[in-house]
Amino acid sequence: VSLQMMKHAWDNYKHYAWGLNELKPISKQGHSSNLFGNIQGATIVDALDTLYIMEMKEEFKEAKEWVEKNLDFNVNAEISVFEVNIRFVGGLLSAYYLSGEEVFRKKAVELGEKLLPAFNTPTGIPWALLNIKSGIGRNWPWASGGSSILAEFGTLHLEFVHLSHLSGNPVFAEKVMNIRKVLNRLDKPEGLYPNYLNPSSGQWGQHHVSIGGLGDSFYEYLLKAWLMSDKTDEDGKKMYYDAVQAIETHLIRKSSGGLTYIAEWKGGLLEHKMGHLTCFAGGMFALGADGAPNDKTGHHIELGAEIARTCHESYDRTRMKLGPEAFRFDGGVEAIATRQNEKYYILRPEVIETYMYMWRLTHDPKYRQWGWEAVEALEKHCRVDGGYSGIRDVYNNHESHDDVQQSFFLSETLKYLYLLFSEDDLLPFEHWVFNTEAHPLPVFHKDDENKEENQK
Ligand code: DMJ
Numbered sequence: 148v149s150l151q152m153m154k155h156a157w158d159n160y161k162h163y164a165w166g167l168n169e170l171k172p173i174s175k176q177g178h179s180s181n182l183f184g185n186i187q188g189a190t191i192v193d194a195l196d197t198l199y200i201m202e203m204k205e206e207f208k209e210a211k212e213w214v215e216k217n218l219d220f221n222v223n224a225e226i227s228v229f230e231v232n233i234r235f236v237g238g239l240l241s242a243y244y245l246s247g248e249e250v251f252r253k254k255a256v257e258l259g260e261k262l263l264p265a266f267n268t269p270t271g272i273p274w275a276l277l278n279i280k281s282g283i284g285r286n287w288p289w290a291s292g293g294s295s296i297l298a299e300f301g302t303l304h305l306e307f308v309h310l311s312h313l314s315g316n317p318v319f320a321e322k323v324m325n326i327r328k329v330l331n332r333l334d335k336p337e338g339l340y341p342n343y344l345n346p347s348s349g350q351w352g353q354h355h356v357s358i359g360g361l362g363d364s365f366y367e368y369l370l371k372a373w374l375m376s377d378k379t380d381e382d383g384k385k386m387y388y389d390a391v392q393a394i395e396t397h398l399i400r401k402s403s404g405g406l407t408y409i410a411e412w413k414g415g416l417l418e419h420k421m422g423h424l425t426c427f428a429g430g431m432f433a434l435g436a437d438g439a440p441n442d443k444t445g446h447h448i449e450l451g452a453e454i455a456r457t458c459h460e461s462y463d464r465t466r467m468k469l470g471p472e473a474f475r476f477d478g479g480v481e482a483i484a485t486r487q488n489e490k491y492y493i494l495r496p497e498v499i500e501t502y503m504y505m506w507r508l509t510h511d512p513k514y515r516q517w518g519w520e521a522v523e524a525l526e527k528h529c530r531v532d533g534g535y536s537g538i539r540d541v542y543n544n545h546e547s548h549d550d551v552q553q554s555f556f557l558s559e560t561l562k563y564l565y566l567l568f569s570e571d572d573l574l575p576f577e578h579w580v581f582n583t584e585a586h587p588l589p590v591f592h593k594d595d596e597n598k599e600e601n602q603k
Pocket of ligand 1 (some may be wrong): 497
């Protein structure tokens with residue numbers, strides 16, 4: 148089924164928006180997001196590995212030809228370093244590792260080089276925004292005290308380590324190792340990482356902590372850096388399990404109805420709100436369970452299962468059976484959005500991602516059932532003639548479509564659905580880690596290094 152869905156999403160993108168970043172499935176035209184500046188083809192690059200994995204060979208070939216002929220980074224454009232890294236660099240790296248086609252390696256390294264000037268700050272903590280022609284960077288004007296964002300500068304590690312590996316140039320890995328060093332030198336309030344860090348002074352901005360937006364994938368990349376290193380990156384391991392400990396103590400709570408949730412922390416006060424983005428953490432806890440210190444393996448699996456259940460409830464308690472952008476546990480509600488501007492669903496993957504991890508790690512059939520419920524809801528409410536669209540209010544009787552088919556719907560949502568209903572030996576966790584945009588990157592096996600050494 149996810150293959151049919153992919154075909155519908157891809158064919159319509161191709162028909163109406165080929166070469167542009169995303170598709171507007173209602174108005175049947177291209178959608179350009181300023182996150183990518185003038186860089187084009189976000190959907191193509193994001194979808195490459197999904198096409199490959201689903202064995203959509205013709206489509207993969209067209210996509211590859213487009214990349215060869217048209218993907219161009221010599222543009223005068225201000226881009227989001229984070230978005231371009233996770234979607235474009237990550238997408239190209241996966242396409243290279245899966246297919247072995249040199250063009251993807253070349254383009255990934257070329258783009259990586261374009262991103263390097265972002266690190267020209269007094270601390271080496273990169274800017275959020277970068278003009279890839281002039282090399283001038285700056286931060287989001289809304290960010291506390293001119294800060295860079297934890298989830299943005301903390302979500303470069305996996306891709307940059309691979310860029311060094313594939314280019315033979317250590318500079319990429321050095322840049323991200325330096326980010327670790329800066330973080331390790333800083334005092335952390337209650338062991339938590341604030342979402343804002345000033346790249347000039349090296350000081351935290353506002354003490355806001357979130358496992359959802361602005362924080363999320365920083366934690367994910369600590370764990371995955373350790374896994375991708377074949378469990379040799381002890382620093383990443385320690386930072387991850389220490390952070391989870393602090394998160395459990397200060398952020399994780401249980402509602403009176405028995406639902407476990409992860410709240411947000413604002414200078415010591417809890418906001419009892421959980422974002423759809425935060426739902427990825429169920430999968431993360433379960434993925435990290437195996438290495439948990441102090442006999443906590445079972446506990447981390449349980450935590451993952453409880454988050455999965457809560458996020459499923461957030462879907463189940465809506466009219467459309469699709470989850471809202473954020474849901475609350477206060478004012479007499481549990482797992483329900485109360486503010487109008489938090490009731491939308493933009494085809495995000497995090498809940499299905501967690502079902503996929505929970506399925507692989509426990510084989511409890513309920514995760515496939517829940518995934519199936521999501522498929523039915525997507526087909527009923529998001530599928531339109533011209534592709535798939537987000538929804539403005541998941542509690543409403545009637546769909547009001549937002550008219551955007553996000554590129555992560557093809558790279559993540561549909562890929563995780565496909566994996567949820569596939570055998571475990573398709574991209575097995577021993578050999579692959581998924582970047583935060585669901586692009587698989589190979590684990591660096593110690594044995595392979597020995598093999599390489601022996602061959603020299
Ligand atoms: C994706 O780009 C990535 O999953 C990112 O980590 C968070 N936001 C979107 C999907 O919701």
